[in-house]
Amino acid sequence: MSEEYILQVKDLHTSFYTDSGEVKAVNGVTFNLAPGKILGIVGESGSGKSVTAYSIMQILANTGKIVSGQVLYKGQDITKFDKKQMRGFRGKCCSIIFQDPMTSLNPVFTIGNQLMEAILLHTDKDKKQAWERAVEMLELVGVNEPRKRMKQYPHELSGGMRQRVMIAMALACEPDILIADEPTTALDVTIQAQILELMQELQKKMGMAIIMVTHDLGVIASMCDEIIVMYGGRVCERGTAEDIFYRSGHEYTKGLLRSIPKADGSKERLVPIAGTPINLLNLPKGCAFCARCDEAMKICLTEVPPQVQMPDGHYASCWLTYKRQMNEAEVGLNEQ
């Protein structure tokens, strides 16, 4: 069973303990990642998408803590790992690239120095071999004049180049999983296209699985094998890109899709989602989205909606979809 998936996240709860109380950033997230697949996690700020990624890597801020749940990597629960084991896991089994390539590289070390660090730590290559490996990685991610770049400092490179270096660093030890946390948000569209293309190319070449965390529905539409939509620290919906975009089963997903301008340029008026984002200090008892949902029912206020299964592993956590399916089942029974 565990062979089928490289990473399984089971009922993950992560909270931050702040002065004003417990902020429940992730409230029971469950998903599976198959080897060599691209999983997209999409949501607005505060939906818990980045915290989910950080929980997997265990790089939460000091106030943050995984409260309960499991993260299984090849069947092993990594939430039980000690610090040393985690150091072995990061970089070698699972790497992360961050949103901002300007601040995630160390300004006082050369590119080469930073690239070699991971290689020296995780493999038994000597310095010379590590240097060669680093040059090879830079070539792979399409950095021109890699030997010259090795001796340069981050400020000498452009944003797109820095993000390439980040990717090279993350992939230097050939991890099985690459987590990309908003990898192109800070970049311009033409550079974004370059980086996305590069990630897809590398994925084909090296065969790692990718978790793509983003708020941009455009980015995930073309790239991902599977998409999770998050709101208020919970998974609203899971399915393929087509499931999410064309057969969406959750009111929040539908709302998101209605609030972005259409690609065909029709000047149709946007339909925004009313209200303001949820306060994680004070989560509602029922569905996290119920306060902003047009179709909210009584039950939405009091009980967390169940996962409603639809064809091909597509599911949505919504009472409305649940009710619809129940009605259809009833009609089916009556007809029989």
Added chain:
Amino acid sequence: MSSEYLIEVEDLKQYFPVKTGFFKTTPLKAVDGVSFSIKAGETLGLVGESGCGKTTVGRSILRLYEPTGGFVKYNGEEITAANIQEYRKHMQMVFQDPYSSLNPRMTVEDIIGEPLDVHRLYNSKQERREKILSLMELVGLNAEHATRYAHEFSGGQRQRIGIARALAVDPKFIVCDEAVSALDVSIQAQVINMFEDLQQKLGVAYLFIAHDLLVVRHISNRIAVMYLGRVVEIGDADEVYENPMHPYTQSLLSAVPIPDPVTAKKSKRIVLSGDVPSPMNMPAGCAFCTRCRYAEERCAQECPSLTDRGNGHQVACFREG
């Protein structure tokens, strides 16, 4: 005396001196000869990548910077440093970041009231307060919150405060500098709709600066595309999106991630190689020639000017069609 256009920008130049040696300064040509015009009640979208000078254009129009060359006309009359105070009653700006563009020590009432104070647009305290409350209502803020401070509001609400402040003087033209970029999509849609409603109600014209090309297409009547301080293409929004003629516009539009899996998988990206050259060291000819697929010898030497290709669709490129 009043002209067809509300705002006319002619050959606007904005250079910033950058120290490149002990005694040497080199001009950084942020905006290098930009011309366009905006009709009353119209929205002109200004797109381009970071560093192309789109924000500088917006700021130079309002004379937040003193332009190096060229001029801006409002209703046919030239704006100069001497009369800008007067014209700021007609032209306002909404900034990108709703967190840093509001003074944290002022209440909402004072933030929105400040332009009223500056231009002395009221006769009594009572009138000032009434004006502020009606402005808050106009942008969908709860009037009871007038005595609160900016930090007590969410991002979308703060952007509404910024918009109310811009509207306080009853302007005819607003520069929206990335006004929705910092907002989440669901909130972004609320603010975009509000911009559209306000335009209908008050007849304001916008210069809508943004890097999100789908949003710009949605809101704009016409669009100008900038690259390294120059406008490379300008025209009707749909015309530019459906039939982009400049190679830069073509690749820029093809790079837009499309939020629709079927179209996205079908569409072909024209991926540009390389990065934008430094504006300190611009190519002598067409600024885009270092990354252009079609670049010829001529492109590196001469700079193409905007030429009309029909229906006001202007392109700065030597290549025909």
